[in-house]
Amino acid sequence: MVKWRGREGSGNVEDRRGGAPVDAGLAALILRLVASRFGIGGLAALAAVYVGLTLIGVRPLALLSGAGAGGARGDADTDQFVSVILRETEIVWGKLFEQAGMTYREPKLDLFAGGVQSGCGFASAAVGPFYCPADQHVYLDTDFFSELSRRFGAPGDFAAAYVIAHEVGHHVQKLTGVADRVAAAQARAGEAERNALQVRMELQADCYAGVWAHWAGETRGLLDDGDIEEGLNAASKIGDDTLQRNAGRRVTPESFTHGSSAQRVHWFKRGYQSGATADCDTFGAQSL
Ligand SMILES: [Zn+2]
Known part of the structure; x- marks a missing residue:
């Protein structure tokens, strides 16, 4: 058995397995940025957010249904x-x-x-x-x-x-x-x-x-x-x-x-x- 428990982990691991709660905060930020800087209507802003979320790897529909955050994480x-x-x-x-x-x-x-x-x-x-x-x-x-x-x-x-x-x-x-x-x-x-x-x-x-x-x-x-x-x-x-x-x-x-x-x-x-x-x-x- 590898004696790995209790040891220091690496800072170089990146999790690419779907959305995380932090991404929801990022989504709100994108929404505010879009609305304030471009002053566009609600619907257009929403569309921009959808695209923005997709770009950062979040599945917006999964997020709405509550399955996006953390659902795909490993043990x-x-x-x-x-x-x-x-x-x-x-x-x-x-x-x-x-x-x-x-x-x-x-x-x-x-x-x-x-x-x-x-x-x-x-x-x-x-x-x-x-x-x-x-x-x-x-x-x-x-x-x-x-x-x-x-x-x-x-x-x-x-x-x-x-x-x-x-x-x-x-x-x-x-x-x-x-x-x-x-x-x-x-x-x-x-x-x-x-x-x-x-x-x-x-x-x-x-x-x-x-x-x-x-x-x-x-x-x-x-x-x-x-x-x-x-x-x-x-x-x-x-x-x-x-x-x-x-x-x-x-x-x-x-x-x-x-x-x-x-x-x-x-x-x-x-x-x-x-x-x-x-x-x-x-x-x-x-x-x-
Ligand atoms: Zn090889």
């Missing part, structure tokens, strides 16, 4: 767990970057439900958690997390921490410049080469998740016996070969974009054992 334990894990990644990566003479710029983490407008375009919850290099935000749909959230505070919660640490690993790749270099190479490449490069990106993010777990355990006392086993188990469940097999499809390695189960386990373990980012050179590795 407090899930939110606090995510916040604490993000904070623990900030602390560990902040230190590792500092040791390398670099500055770690912390990513934002957006919680969403259903779908979200990101710097990388609109994403539905179906895509799962992802990192957007363009705005440097991690996006976590809480529908996906509610699946795992039943296990928060119970054996199995490290799998959820691993998912966050993997996405933060993509942020590290953005800061080191490898993400931009790979994207440029992918733009020139054919499909097979594009996929092969993507596999190396994903396995490096897995390795970085392992590096984080190493220091989170060693210097932060965050982890318990058995947590790493859970992480390895999670990594093996989301390998491309396993996912294809479970979906009843033929296993086609050339279509892999994340690596096989064995590869994901291998690279997470490699990062975890040494805690050294230098051991995460999936691009220089002869075999994965």
Whole structure:
């Protein structure tokens, strides 16, 4: 079990799951501004408010029916767990970057439900958690997390921490410049080469998740016996070969974009054992 309770959370979590009471105050402000500055009639002002609310992400009709404020919020334990894990990644990566003479710029983490407008375009919850290099935000749909959230505070919660640490690993790749270099190479490449490069990106993010777990355990006392086993188990469940097999499809390695189960386990373990980012050179590795 991850020892996350009672720890400080991150200030970088943003809740994008619909209206909150504060938005109602904002709505009143918009109403007053519109009425006083433009002096337009009641109906026109109301229309402007409707548009204004929609722009800031509030569903006005849901607000009127009383369902808008807070209705879509996740449960407090899930939110606090995510916040604490993000904070623990900030602390560990902040230190590792500092040791390398670099500055770690912390990513934002957006919680969403259903779908979200990101710097990388609109994403539905179906895509799962992802990192957007363009705005440097991690996006976590809480529908996906509610699946795992039943296990928060119970054996199995490290799998959820691993998912966050993997996405933060993509942020590290953005800061080191490898993400931009790979994207440029992918733009020139054919499909097979594009996929092969993507596999190396994903396995490096897995390795970085392992590096984080190493220091989170060693210097932060965050982890318990058995947590790493859970992480390895999670990594093996989301390998491309396993996912294809479970979906009843033929296993086609050339279509892999994340690596096989064995590869994901291998690279997470490699990062975890040494805690050294230098051991995460999936691009220089002869075999994965
Ligand atoms: Zn990834």
